Amino acid sequence: MSKSIRPALILALVALLILATSLAAIGEPLKLGIFTDLHAHDANSPLDDFEMVGWETRLSACIGSMNAWPADLMIQLGDLVNGQFVLGADFIEAERIPGILQEVEDVYARFDGPRYYVLGNHDVESLTKEEFRAGIGVDELTYAFDEGGFHFVVLDAQFRLDGSDRGDDFWYMQGFIPPELAEWLREDLASSSVPTIVFVHQRLDAWRLEEPEIANQEEIRKILEADGDVAAVFQGHDHWGDYTEINGIHYVTFAALIGRISEDKPDTWAYVTLDAEARTIQINGAGEQADYLLEF
Numbered sequence: 372m373s374k375s376i377r378p379a380l381i382l383a384l385v386a387l388l389i390l391a392t393s394l395a396a397i398g399e400p401l402k403l404g405i406f407t408d409l410h411a412h413d414a415n416s417p418l419d420d421f422e423m424v425g426w427e428t429r430l431s432a433c434i435g436s437m438n439a440w441p442a443d444l445m446i447q448l449g450d451l452v453n454g455q456f457v458l459g460a461d462f463i464e465a466e467r468i469p470g471i472l473q474e475v476e477d478v479y480a481r482f483d484g485p486r487y488y489v490l491g492n493h494d495v496e497s498l499t500k501e502e503f504r505a506g507i508g509v510d511e512l513t514y515a516f517d518e519g520g521f522h523f524v525v526l527d528a529q530f531r532l533d534g535s536d537r538g539d540d541f542w543y544m545q546g547f548i549p550p551e552l553a554e555w556l557r558e559d560l561a562s563s564s565v566p567t568i569v570f571v572h573q574r575l576d577a578w579r580l581e582e583p584e585i586a587n588q589e590e591i592r593k594i595l596e597a598d599g600d601v602a603a604v605f606q607g608h609d610h611w612g613d614y615t616e617i618n619g620i621h622y623v624t625f626a627a628l629i630g631r632i633s634e635d636k637p638d639t640w641a642y643v644t645l646d647a648e649a650r651t652i653q654i655n656g657a658g659e660q661a662d663y664l665l666e667f
Contacts, residue, residue, distance in 0.1 A: 401519030401647075404437035404482075406430075406640040407448035407572075407607030408627035410493060411475045413467065415632055418459035422630030429628050430478045433640045436657065438483050440642060444518065445482050446525075448607035448625055449491025449572030451475055451507075456496060456542050465497040465539075472498070472506040488512075490527045491572040491607065492543055499538035500529070513552060515559050520647030522563040522600070524556065526571040528585050546573035546585040553587075553594060560598040566647055566667060569595065569604045576604070576615045576622040584608060595620055602667035603652055612661055621652065621667070626659045 409430060412423035437445055452472050455465045479486055490512045494503050500512060512527035528546030529537040537543065548556070560567065573584040575592055585591065595601040596618050603621040612626030626639045639658030646653070652665040 399519065400649075401521060401645040402440060402443045403643040403645060404433075404440070404442035404445040404640065405448065405605065405625055405643055406433050406445075406628045407489075407625045408450040408491070408610055408629050409447070409475065410450050410453040410627075410629045411471050412453040412457065412463075413471065414457050414460045414463055416457045416459055417632060419457075420632050421457075422632045422636070423453055423457075425630050426475070426628075427478060429630060429638050430475065431481075432638050433628065434478060434481045436640070437642075438481075442482070442484060442642070444485040444487065445479075446487040446570060446605075447479070447489065448570060448605060449489045450493040450607065450627075451488070451491065452498075453493050454496025454498075454542065468497040469502060469506055472503070476507050487516075487523075487525060487570075489525055489570050489572050489607070490529050492529060492537070492540075492546065495529050495536075495538045496540055496542055500527075500536050501538075513555070515563075517563070517565070519645060520565055521645055522560075522565050522567040524559060524567060524569045526552070526556065526569060528571050528573050532586060544573075544580060544584070545582055546571075548585060548587055548591050553591060556591070557594050557598075560594070560600065564600060566602045566645075566650070567598070567600045568645070569601060571604065571606055573608045574606045574613075574622070574624055576606075576617055577609065577613070577624075579609070592617065592620075602650075603665065612659065614661070614663060619667075621663075621665045623654065623663065623665075626656070626661070 411426035515524045530547045534549035575588045606624045610627035613624040615622045637658035641660045642655040644653040654663040
């Protein structure tokens with residue numbers, strides 16, 4: 372074998388090894404643990420029938436189950452904590468909310484793998500975004516990452532209609548994706564050609580209180596549809612959970628981990644298996660979470 376051929380053969384073998392490793396990684400289904408709407412607090416809401424003070428027991432059970440499965444990564448879909456305003460109860464001091472958030476983060480950190488966060492409306496009722504980020508130790512609330520042959524996009528929808536950040540807002544429901552964030556989304560989706568999952572708190576497929584849950588949801592859905600690679604949108608906010616399919620995209624609303632005063636509500640979360648090779652999304656629910664087998 373000539374000296375000129377030997378380096379070329381070595382390079383070819385290295386390239387084949389890298390390709391084989393990449394294909395093997397894609398071929399392995401990705402196990403994703405999901406919970407949403409914990410609403411950690413030190414007071415309950417009798418008018419909403421929300422039992423929030425027992426959050427640690429429920430979250431600990433969720434983390435324990437995900438470690439035992441085991442999940443490759445976890446994400447929570449918003450409303451990790453509640454603001455100081457609670458229907459039917461006295462206000463607590465807003466200064467106590469950062470401490471509650473830190474306690475929640477300490478429990479979430481028991482998961483043996485990467486963990487991700489979606490910002491919810493209740494998260495910034497008594498906190499600024501800066502305070503929330505500091506409490507969970509992240510730099511960004513809108514971001515993207517790749518894992519297991521999938522592209523994942525996390526969207527922050529907590530903006531006012533003028534594009535300014537929500538924060539210390541006392542109480543509100545509707546989300547909004549400002550123009551610069553919509554453009555970022557369009558460019559990020561264009562940069563990837565693998566199946567994509569989008570995470571957001573308020574729903575992109577529903578109205579509530581006679582208004583769309585995200586004010587410009589039709590615009591955002593068109594961006595997702597135009598890309599052609601978005602398989603599903605995973606959402607929270609509506610505690611009972613739901614599912615719709617719009618123009619080939621699955622919209623899954625996950626049921627809440629929050630407790631209920633009037634009854635012994637089962638602990639609720641989801642075991643999600645994503646298979647890029649089979650092009651399937653398998654959702655196995657615990658508690659009130661429904662099961663789904665979705666194809667894309």
